[in-house]
Amino acid sequence: MLEGKKIKIRPIEEEDIDTLYQWSNDEEINYWSSGAWPLNTLYTRDQIIDKYLENPSDTYRYAMLNENDLLIGTIGFKEVNIPCRSVTLFIVIGEKSYWGLGYGTDALITFVRFLFTQWNFHRVSLDTWDENLRAIRTYEKVGFKIEGRQREARFILGNYHDAVLMGVLRDEFLALHGKLQVAKSGRLE
């Protein structure tokens, strides 16, 4: 278990599947996280189990909990590049009432610190799209910089949008936020 100021991060468990199934088929969540809506087919429960519990791909997913241990989102990484020690991060707060309350910033600081300190990555990348200003602002607060734009690389509800590419390096992140610590309780924070 990783602990931030507001959130906790733990492995995904079977009891999370119903909630993840709801979020995966939610219009607004899909719109902001990928711009993909409507989905050509809705996800089935088996696909969600496969994606989150069987983890067939090189993708690492974790559950994000609030102060009362309620599941509010997921966070994870993919595209591990071993020689470059780089990785691509993703985050979704599925409980919409938690948007804009600082949980995403706290989760990102906690999780990126974990990636740099515990996994020994050198660089964390991510991408979003130009209209997701809340996500861009959140990533900037954590220390990510805009490194480029792919012009009109996304097509969302009939309009082309730029993909926004962002990244943060280990040294600059640790200078801002410090390393992962083991608390007196024995927990990582």
Ligand SMILES: CC(C)(COP(=O)(O)OP(=O)(O)OC[C@H]1O[C@@H](n2cnc3c(N)ncnc32)[C@H](O)[C@@H]1OP(=O)(O)O)[C@@H](O)C(=O)NCCC(=O)NCCS
């Ligand atoms: C993106 C996401 C992870 C951010 O987490 P969050 O908890 O909502 O964000 P925080 O509350 O920590 O910070 C939001 C920041 O964005 C700012 N913001 C919100 N809406 C904004 C807008 N339209 N324009 C500019 N800034 C905006 C807030 O003011 C805040 O910045 P501040 O602290 O300087 O005031 C979360 O909203 C989410 O999961 N959204 C749905 C899915 C998604 O977009 N995923 C990311 C895909 S790349």
